[in-house]
Amino acid sequence: MELSSTNENTAAGSCGILKLLDMPISPVIEEYESIIITDSTPSSIEVGQVYQDKETIATAMKHYSVMHKFQFRVKRSSARSYWLICVSENCTWHFKATSINDSAMFKVRNFDNQHTCSLMDNTFIQRKPTAMVVGSMVIPKYSDPKTIYTPKDIQLDMLSEHDVNLTYMQAWRAKKKALQFLRGYPVDSYNKLPSYLYILEKTYLGSVVRLKKTEDDCFLYVFVVICTSISGWEYCRPVVVVDGTFLKSAYRRIMLIASTMDAAGTILPLAYAVVDSENDALWK
Numbered sequence: 001m002e003l004s005s006t007n008e009n010t011a012a013g014s015c016g017i018l019k020l021l022d023m024p025i026s027p028v029i030e031e032y033e034s035i036i037i038t039d040s041t042p043s044s045i046e047v048g049q050v051y052q053d054k055e056t057i058a059t060a061m062k063h064y065s066v067m068h069k070f071q072f073r074v075k076r077s078s079a080r081s082y083w084l085i086c087v088s089e090n091c092t093w094h095f096k097a098t099s100i101n102d103s104a105m106f107k108v109r110n111f112d113n114q115h116t117c118s119l120m121d122n123t124f125i126q127r128k129p130t131a132m133v134v135g136s137m138v139i140p141k142y143s144d145p146k147t148i149y150t151p152k153d154i155q156l157d158m159l160s161e162h163d164v165n166l167t168y169m170q171a172w173r174a175k176k177k178a179l180q181f182l183r184g185y186p187v188d189s190y191n192k193l194p195s196y197l198y199i200l201e202k203t204y205l206g207s208v209v210r211l212k213k214t215e216d217d218c219f220l221y222v223f224v225v226i227c228t229s230i231s232g233w234e235y236c237r238p239v240v241v242v243d244g245t246f247l248k249s250a251y252r253r254i255m256l257i258a259s260t261m262d263a264a265g266t267i268l269p270l271a272y273a274v275v276d277s278e279n280d281a282l283w284k
Helices: 006-022 054-067 131-137 151-162 168-183 186-191 193-203 227-235
Strands: 072-077 081-086 094-099 106-112 208-213 219-225 241-246 254-261 267-275
Touching: 054 081, 054 094, 054 106, 054 131, 131 151, 131 168, 151 168, 186 193, 193 208, 193 219, 219 227, 227 267
Parallel strands: none
Antiparallel strands: 072 081, 081 094, 094 106, 208 219, 219 267, 241 254, 254 267
């Protein structure tokens, strides 16, 4: 039906919305009514919760088992289901989650959190928290790169806050995992260097960019001079200062920086490089 005025259009639109809201919710839409959980360390696990994907819900259950000091085993795991039971054969504890309409999201369908076995059994006492679980718990401690949070600190906090006793090596692995969650793997950063240097060279025309590798395809050095530094050198004092600093990464490289001063005494960066080791050949 054709409407003749704006008011009528607005009223019709409003009525259309009201009618949609008044319509009964279909089972498909109802599946998505719950808040989607993205946190892998939720405060509680309950039937009806919806998680963003299977990896999140699996990590959440590992965290849950650490906090409650017991072990579970996976009875069934696929792209559509995730079924856990207690390691004790006679225990009724179980957990089941399945995907929602073949999507990536998983919903908790059944969860019996009462154990009919003895949690004081040696099997449970020897429970070893995984580095991934503890690492995910201490991620906020490493969000600021300036924060110093050692494996010893992880040991003390886990014991005082969660009554979980970690060895130093377990805490060290947890720290390593937390840093990987935040910053990724160092090898991935090196893999991005060629594309980064390519964009740098195309964006700043006239720059000098070099990436050198050994014969067996290992990193040797990277050297960068931006075009603005090249043109600015003409107006600077004929004095160049070169300094180096150790990089605190998995590969322990060295970063070299060359700089000078202009007529006003302002420091101008000329070039920088990352080298494999500190020696005269690489400095040159």
